[in-house]
Amino acid sequence: MGAADRDLEFHADRVGEVTDDEYVAVTQETFVGHAIDEFRDFEPVSDETTVYYLYVTDNAGRLVGVMSLRELLNAPEDDVVEDHMVTDLFTIDAGADPEYAAAEIADRDFPALPVVDRDGVLVGVLRTDDMLEVVEEEATEDILKSAGFSFADVEQSRSSAILESSIPRILRLRLPWLIVALAGGLLAGGVIEVYEETLEAVVALAFFVPVIMDMGGNVGTQASTIFVRGLALGQIDDRNAMRYFAREGFIGLLIGLIIGSIGGGAAYFWQRNEPYALELAMVVFVGLVSVCVVASVVGYVIPWIMNKLGYDPAAASDPLITTVKDVTALLIYFWLAAVLLQELL
Amino acid sequence: MGAADRDLEFHADRVGEVTDDEYVAVTQETFVGHAIDEFRDFEPVSDETTVYYLYVTDNAGRLVGVMSLRELLNAPEDDVVEDHMVTDLFTIDAGADPEYAAAEIADRDFPALPVVDRDGVLVGVLRTDDMLEVVEEEATEDILKSAGFSFADVEQSRSSAILESSIPRILRLRLPWLIVALAGGLLAGGVIEVYEETLEAVVALAFFVPVIMDMGGNVGTQASTIFVRGLALGQIDDRNAMRYFAREGFIGLLIGLIIGSIGGGAAYFWQRNEPYALELAMVVFVGLVSVCVVASVVGYVIPWIMNKLGYDPAAASDPLITTVKDVTALLIYFWLAAVLLQELL
Missing domain, CATH: 1.10.357.20 (SLC41 divalent cation transporters, integral membrane domain)
Known part of the structure; x- marks a missing residue:
């Protein structure tokens, strides 16, 4: 199975930046059997990408429901998805702060959550496993910054990079605050x-x-x-x-x-x-x-x-x-x- | 969909403590069609529990392979799972430190990973969304502890509880270290x-x-x-x-x-x-x-x-x-x- 290639090399300030666009969405009048075929045909870019929710939208692209693949398998093939989808939705706003979103969703048991814009239009999927990396990075950044590592540079550095950085870079990360403290x-x-x-x-x-x-x-x-x-x-x-x-x-x-x-x-x-x-x-x-x-x-x-x-x-x-x-x-x-x-x- | 009931009220020191026992496992000679039926029959305790991997074990319970539900749907129903399962496994050791495990799996795209004991026997599933909560809690604990909140109490307190705690409790959390600093x-x-x-x-x-x-x-x-x-x-x-x-x-x-x-x-x-x-x-x-x-x-x-x-x-x-x-x-x-x-x- 190996590690995924995807790597969050940037610092995410908005949920939208870690949103995944690999998902299966159909409109609400789609037949269950056709929706299952959509899943069969779906080819994720990465082998490890697991897509197990069907997102149901109206004709304007607004998210109106969700079905898990298991629910889909249990539904009669010639019903429409609208009759079986869950409409009590939990969504994430695309503009939300990732660390805040992570804290919000941490106690919910979903491997992925739909991300919507301010009009309710489905713009992607927030995968909890990607959030894990974001939270780990943000926590590390908060800790390093509050210990006086210069904050513009910390955002560019991975935490492992701080241990392995060149001496001049380490000094540039650590000295600015120390000089302020000296004053x-x-x-x-x-x-x-x-x-x-x-x-x-x-x-x-x-x-x-x-x-x-x-x-x-x-x-x-x-x-x-x-x-x-x-x-x-x-x-x-x-x-x-x-x-x-x-x-x-x-x-x-x-x-x-x-x-x-x-x-x-x-x-x-x-x-x-x-x-x-x-x-x-x-x-x-x-x-x-x-x-x-x-x-x-x-x-x-x-x-x-x-x-x-x-x-x-x-x-x-x-x-x-x-x-x-x-x-x-x-x-x-x-x-x-x-x-x-x-x-x- | 609402929030899940499950709540990590304890501080997890080992991966085994956050391992989920809601998963579907079959032995390697099981037919694909039968494995799909196992999924249909599986009733998760919580509605939100999403179980989309089939774990394949030998007769001794040792994990030998894994199949995603999508792979299962694409396989002929009268083949045995052994012929289609993925054998290049990524597993987590039940004794591993959760924060370390989280850092290890953060860049992999799995919603859940199998947890095995030292003999390779499947003991449960580690759900990445549960790990999110563990990482958030551990980062908060590390930050609070390094700011001198007494560490035995921090482990019992949720971070939100520290803001809302009674004054005597807050003093008990903050004073011990301050008295040491006074000395x-x-x-x-x-x-x-x-x-x-x-x-x-x-x-x-x-x-x-x-x-x-x-x-x-x-x-x-x-x-x-x-x-x-x-x-x-x-x-x-x-x-x-x-x-x-x-x-x-x-x-x-x-x-x-x-x-x-x-x-x-x-x-x-x-x-x-x-x-x-x-x-x-x-x-x-x-x-x-x-x-x-x-x-x-x-x-x-x-x-x-x-x-x-x-x-x-x-x-x-x-x-x-x-x-x-x-x-x-x-x-x-x-x-x-x-x-x-x-x-x-």
Whole structure:
């Protein structure tokens, strides 16, 4: 049987691009016996193409029914297909997003589904086995993009190609985002410089910079993952995006209160012999709460805006999220430190 | 037609768990006409189950051939199926990993593939449309796990359930990793405390802590994504893992040299009026090179070890990667600073 020749070398943005045109269709007045002959005569281009549905259209080409080959075999040969076809149709819109379509049809047991245009005219067949490849590719792309591989190139690369690419190509895939992250990191460092005097007075403030950055990074990644995945699978749309956003912000606050309490407690215990231990613990607490809330909010909002502007939300959001949450959280942390610890200055 | 009732409520670890037992099989001496009758008599449990292959076995139940229903219709009714069946078989092993099997079969055009045990006995049928659901779920799980959702719970949750879960459940899914990251962040802060005197002498050292942490985080995520995705899709295995590892370390070094040069240059320019500008720039350069190399190496090795120990490499590696690269890079950064800037102490 061997592997099929067909290969999805392109990135499909619309269901129509993975639609197969190898199918058998007849009009509704066709006799069952004639429809069976159509199947016998049908010569698929590829040996492996299995075509086991008969699609029934009206004279304008609009899909009106479907029959499986088994149903066809069980029907009397001189009846017309209209009397036996199933009219409760499940169709896919040619303009639908393939990943969304895949999620929609994943729990249905059809090896192929008819694809129709906006007038209901049958334009082809979507084969579930082709969708498998699309989903695998899209999932890989989403994962690579959210790890900062430059998104224009990822679309052209097969995932296997990324492992085997030449070193210059790998660098071109990986470096752009890293350079943006470098700029963001230096900007965050600039915030610390603004509060250089405060830091000189209480060097211990520097000990909590890593934990604030780590927490923001993790919380932000969780929030953006929830948004990007929910969007890709069609669970988040315009109607409920605001509700999930409010929820995400509230969860960020709860996480911040829990993490902030633990972190603040640890800071107090660690620096308990210093005169400013209590103030420092409060600064760490507020810093951690702030970073969790800010990271949740920007982790959700930035991919959302990217998507609204027509960009891929899985790509190019993360360095922005990182920079915004780092700069905001470090500003709040050092500003509060400057206020609470000012008698030490 | 409606959605099928069947729902993959469990996480499939083996192909055998998603194997369908609704299929038609006959022994090789069966007449074609009788085989067609078998199809007519076959009553699938679900209306949507489409069964369009005839599986042909020997008397021991071993799969020896396959015929499509169309081929069956075109064969003379009083021939035996053995004379017309296809014997060049593509089968799936019942013990195979579903995601790997899906990647293997994604470019083949079969709506269903026979599943055999180690003796070649037909045990069921793997339907590509069921695989679609498995792949979608596994990709979602991989993505959620790598964003730090606790992995035991993710396996039980459908991705839609994560958006709609109760707040306590969401916190249980998200907090465990965040608490580990909190501990890791505090540990990294402890490294800074060790070099408190150096930091007091040159407070500007704190300005570059964010950029070193950001770069390590991004490079480490890229490395672990490459490893985890390559493993899931079967591109990385025991034979080539070492080669890709060496490659990843080399790429980390190249990235470090490029990023380190830019970062070191920026540090020199930024602090050019300070007497220690050159030393600081060198410390930042070495710190960035170190963190890129360490993050590439541990980003690849920790998921690899996790996988070897039988854990899911997509989960539970990231806080470890973050902590190891932060602690290592900050140690190198501050140690070198202490050495190069010691005349200022």
